[in-house]
Amino acid sequence: MKEEALLTVENLKKYFLIEKKLNKRENVFLKAIDGVSFTLHRNEVLGLVGESGSGKSTVAYNIIGMYVPTDGRILYKNACINGKSENRPLSVKRDLQIVFQDPSTSLNPRRNIRYILERPLKVHRITEKRSIRDRVIDLLRMVELPPDYMYKYPPHIGGGERQLVSIARALATDPKLIILDEPTSALDVSIQGKIINTLIHLRETLSLSYLFITHDLSLMRNVADRVVIMYLGKICEVARTKDFFENPAHPYTMMLLSSIPTMSREEERVKPKKIRSRGEIPSPVNLPTGCRFNTRCPKAKDICFECEPELREVALDHGVSCHF
Numbered sequence: 001m002k003e004e005a006l007l008t009v010e011n012l013k014k015y016f017l018i019e020k021k022l023n024k025r026e027n028v029f030l031k032a033i034d035g036v037s038f039t040l041h042r043n044e045v046l047g048l049v050g051e052s053g054s055g056k057s058t059v060a061y062n063i064i065g066m067y068v069p070t071d072g073r074i075l076y077k078n079a080c081i082n083g084k085s086e087n088r089p090l091s092v093k094r095d096l097q098i099v100f101q102d103p104s105t106s107l108n109p110r111r112n113i114r115y116i117l118e119r120p121l122k123v124h125r126i127t128e129k130r131s132i133r134d135r136v137i138d139l140l141r142m143v144e145l146p147p148d149y150m151y152k153y154p155p156h157i158g159g160g161e162r163q164l165v166s167i168a169r170a171l172a173t174d175p176k177l178i179i180l181d182e183p184t185s186a187l188d189v190s191i192q193g194k195i196i197n198t199l200i201h202l203r204e205t206l207s208l209s210y211l212f213i214t215h216d217l218s219l220m221r222n223v224a225d226r227v228v229i230m231y232l233g234k235i236c237e238v239a240r241t242k243d244f245f246e247n248p249a250h251p252y253t254m255m256l257l258s259s260i261p262t263m264s265r266e267e268e269r270v271k272p273k274k275i276r277s278r279g280e281i282p283s284p285v286n287l288p289t290g291c292r293f294n295t296r297c298p299k300a301k302d303i304c305f306e307c308e309p310e311l312r313e314v315a316l317d318h319g320v321s322c323h324f
């Protein structure tokens with residue numbers, strides 16, 4: 001079966017102007033994302049992984065239409081959707097939803113959950129007026145919350161439950177693709193598993209696709225079909241999850257993999273030997289010339305300081321941007 005592209009990101013760039021100079025050409029930009037390309041297929045969970053500051057959320061905000069890209073294209077079902085969400089067709093706005101990292105800031109604390117879940121139904125004119133309440137109950141049921149939660153306010157429920165409400169809100173428009181921007185990293189470890197299981201279950205029952213953003217690589221092993229690794233606004237490796245964990249190729253990936261805890265002997269066997277992570281992440285305002293990982297790479301040679309490696313296929317569906 002041929003995989004159908006749902007979302008394609010082509011050479012996406014987002015530069016933030018951080019210092020305006022008299023001479024326009026001397027303006028200082030922060031290159032949050034600097035040429036990112038990937039495809040997300042229908043019914044796929046694509047993991048987007050990287051350290052804090054690597055540009056993951058900026059990718060998400062461009063896709064969702066909070067930002068206008070500096071360059072590049074975002075294609076949804078083969079149509080270019082670059083630009084602000086308010087200028088997009090209603091059908092695209094319904095199809096693409098996002099769940100933010102921190103539900104305590106993404107939900108209005110002064111509105112009850114009924115109001116929060118009704119809003120997208122009204123804005124997107126999804127449900128007939130008389131059945132809106134039923135739909136709210138239905139959304140709560142989908143995330144396994146009891147109907148009487150609609151009368152509660154976000155500050156009065158637990159963090160995990162708040163995130164379930166955010167997920168229910170994202171489901172209100174009957175979306176095709178949900179961007180999950182570190183959906184569990186602001187939560188207590190004890191409830192992270194519950195949220196992940198709910199997400200996996202929803203994906204199966206509703207045939208959803210996810211762009212699953214995280215800095216937690218081990219989480220991806222059980223959740224993602226493919227994994228994309230970002231470093232300083234660029235992709236350094238992309239592969240199917242199994243392939244990724246068994247045959248990692250980029251030195252940065254190996255560094256990440258070597259530092260995650262393993263659960264089984266099988267995992268321990270395929271895990272790269274411990275690589276000490278050296279150095280700090282350079283600033284995206286002053287990027288290193290050549291490969292942007294050269295300041296921390298144990299394998300760096302002259303060429304790595306001279307030219308930037310392209311992402312190239314080393315095996316089927318396995319891309320790596322490294323000179324070696």
Ligand SMILES: Nc1ncnc2c1ncn2[C@@H]1O[C@H](COP(=O)(O)OP(=O)(O)O)[C@@H](O)[C@H]1O
Pocket residue numbers: 016018030031032050051052053054055056057058059284
């Ligand atoms: N609105 C903004 N203005 C200026 N710099 C920004 C803005 N948003 C993000 N950045 C910078 O862009 C880089 C990537 O940020 P972000 O996409 O939030 O990374 P991540 O989600 O991977 O932690 C960071 O260096 C961050 O400081």
Ligand SMILES: [Mg+2]
Pocket residue numbers: 056057058181
């Ligand atoms: Mg982020």
